[in-house]
Amino acid sequence: MLIEDQHPHNKHIMAALLGKPNAGKSTLINYLLGFDLSIVSSKPQTTRNHFHCNLTVDRTEIVLVDTPGIHQSSQELNIRMNGQAEWASDGVDLNLLLVDLTKDVLSEVQNFMKNFDKELSETWILFTKSDRVENLENKNFDGFFEKIQKLIPAASKYFVISPKTGDNVHLLTAALCDAAEPGPHLYPDGAVSNKNMRFFASEYIREQAFKTLKEELPYELAVVIDQYQDPNAEERDTKISASILVNRPSQRAIVVGAKGTVIKEIGTNARKKIEAMVGGKVHLNLHVKVSPKWFKNNFVLDEIGLPRTPKSHRVWRKKS
Ligand SMILES: Nc1nc2c(ncn2[C@@H]2O[C@H](COP(=O)(O)OP(=O)(O)OP(=O)(O)O)[C@@H](O)[C@H]2O)c(=O)[nH]1
Ligand SMILES: [Mg+2]
Structure with missing residues (x-):
């Protein structure tokens, strides 16, 4: 569904939010949207389906695809939930991989990659929940990122954010707007999702x-x-x-x-x-x-x- 006769300066980008359960994907989406569209809980495996959540910044449409957290399970429900996240990363311009800073960062990424059955195309790493980290300034994020790049060669940028406090989320929004390509919007103004x-x-x-x-x-x-x-x-x-x-x-x-x-x-x-x-x-x-x-x-x-x-x-x- 492409809207015809659009403003010539319109830009568009679609990004899939990926990560382990409970990493904070839905929380980040809600923060960016400015209201609680996607459901959030302190329990892992809250999100079960992939779906679009849309916001517009100036003339740029940002379509964020919420996904279930990738986890290991032989249960049919869970296999299909993982499948939702794998499908979501097909056909997007960018993956945003959330990594929870309250956990061991490298083993989180390793565990994600072990259970994610797809090659990742361009990916930005979002080190998240920074509000819960003491002495943040002493952490070697460049070092973490270099190690992650060995696991995910397509990882090209990283951000350290907290959707809880809003810290640095504006940097992510600005980078998404910069990366957006000129082109028509997928959704009419005000359509917040592809789900009803x-x-x-x-x-x-x-x-x-x-x-x-x-x-x-x-x-x-x-x-x-x-x-x-x-x-x-x-x-x-x-x-x-x-x-x-x-x-x-x-x-x-x-x-x-x-x-x-x-x-x-x-x-x-x-x-x-x-x-x-x-x-x-x-x-x-x-x-x-x-x-x-x-x-x-x-x-x-x-x-x-x-x-x-x-x-x-x-x-x-x-x-x-
Ligand atoms: N302190 C803090 N808590 C956060 C932050 N982001 C998310 N949380 C909490 O982390 C928990 C999980 O958040 P969700 O947004 O549901 O995580 P998710 O990645 O969507 O999880 P699934 O849907 O299960 O894959 C909730 O209790 C959130 O309030 C953050 O930046 N700081
Ligand atoms: Mg979720």
């Missing part, structure tokens, strides 16, 4: 589930939107029905909570965020359904936007 409200509604429900539920449970649940109805002549509010899928009946009891308190908390918080997104009142109806081994079920994985990858298992469950 339905997708973000499911994400905001899952975000609240990640925040509310403990331990492994967030990883064993998925959110499927059953009905999404925009306001119309008869109904002024947005109506959404969604199912939270869990693996086992005992998990259903936890997600519902005593007298429904847990599901109510998830629903109330998610509804507020969806209302802010749609700019109006939302009726959100949540159900918790037991869908054993949904994370291996091709039908469910397709439904939540995770198609098969070349590494996918050969046998998978169909809808019964």
